[in-house]
Amino acid sequence: MINHLDRTNQIVEVCLLAGKIMLQNGAETYRVEDTMMRIAASFGIRESHSYVTPTGIIFSIDGTGPTKLIRIAERSTDLQKVIIVNSISRKISSGELSLKEAYDMLKEVETNRLAYPLWVQVAAAAIASGCFAIIFQGSWSDFLPALISGGGGFYCLDFVHRLVKIKFFAEFLASFIAGILAMCFVAIGLGHDLDKIIIGSVMPLVPGIPITNAVRDLMAGHLVAGLSKGAEAFLTAFAIGTGIALIFSIY
CATH class of the missing domain: 1.20.58 (Methane Monooxygenase Hydroxylase; Chain G, domain 1)
Structure with a gap:
């Protein structure tokens, strides 16, 4: 009993x-x-x-x-x-x-591990990156560079995060790799608008869910959790921006 x-x-x-x-x-x-x-x-x-x-x-x-x-x-x-x-x-x-x-x-x-396999996630991120490049008024010649850059950046995010359990560092390197790939494609003539390619390639890294949850928690009156998640989303955005800023300073 x-x-x-x-x-x-x-x-x-x-x-x-x-x-x-x-x-x-x-x-x-x-x-x-x-x-x-x-x-x-x-x-x-x-x-x-x-x-x-x-x-x-x-x-x-x-x-x-x-x-x-x-x-x-x-x-x-x-x-x-x-x-x-x-x-x-x-x-x-x-x-x-x-x-x-x-x-x-x-x-x-x-x-249970219910998430999609890594290759499916990378493929989805790559396709989304190419589509975002077009949505942000890029040309069709920018689709393939954004697709490869976005997929490469997303794979780098997962790979680095497995090695180093510091999310900021993984996101910084992922955006930096995506920017490097985009810059290389433009340099060899396979892409036209570097800014559109970069914007598309970093979109899968943008902290959409943390931002949404932060706003919903704040509206529900959970101020501590909302501010904490907002700070986490800000750090992610700052990491992405820092990686891309470094690319533009080199370019």
């Missing part, structure tokens, strides 16, 4: 695991807090409190157990996992899942 305290601790573990998966994969802060409290309420815990920042989650239940903290060290973007956790949360709310079933499903989501 599971006593009340053990069950409460298990509920807290399920809530923290759901919040951890969502926060690590690009969910907004207010969505993480709302999901955790809904899961707790579905299992009979009406009074729960959560405090979420981009680097940690604090969760407690009034008067029934200790406050627990999870540190978030690695963050990426995998919205498929966020969708799956939301789906599990809805099933919990409707009473379709037991506590153990929910925990096992969340553990499976945490360990």
Whole structure:
């Protein structure tokens, strides 16, 4: 038999695991807090409190157990996992899942790698870069240089980030490599507008989701998380701009 305290601790573990998966994969802060409290309420815990920042989650239940903290060290973007956790949360709310079933499903989501293979991501980034070059009024002669430069820069981002766990450095090198490739294509006559090629090639590196999440968190009243994510997005933009500025100073 599971006593009340053990069950409460298990509920807290399920809530923290759901919040951890969502926060690590690009969910907004207010969505993480709302999901955790809904899961707790579905299992009979009406009074729960959560405090979420981009680097940690604090969760407690009034008067029934200790406050627990999870540190978030690695963050990426995998919205498929966020969708799956939301789906599990809805099933919990409707009473379709037991506590153990929910925990096992969340553990499976945490360990599974649902992201597309690297070559698919690089191909998508390359095609997007070429299309962005055209959207920003580049000529069709700039499509292929932007495609190759954008793909090369995105691959460099993944490769460097695996070696050095400093996001700023990886983004700086990625934009620098993309700019070098763009400059080489223009120098040998395969591209026409260097600025359009560079703009297209760095678009896959732009922190779109962090900017969106920062604005949504600020509008939801989560000032600390919103400002933190905004600062993270600013650093990414600064890294990209620094790499490109170095290219233009050389050119």
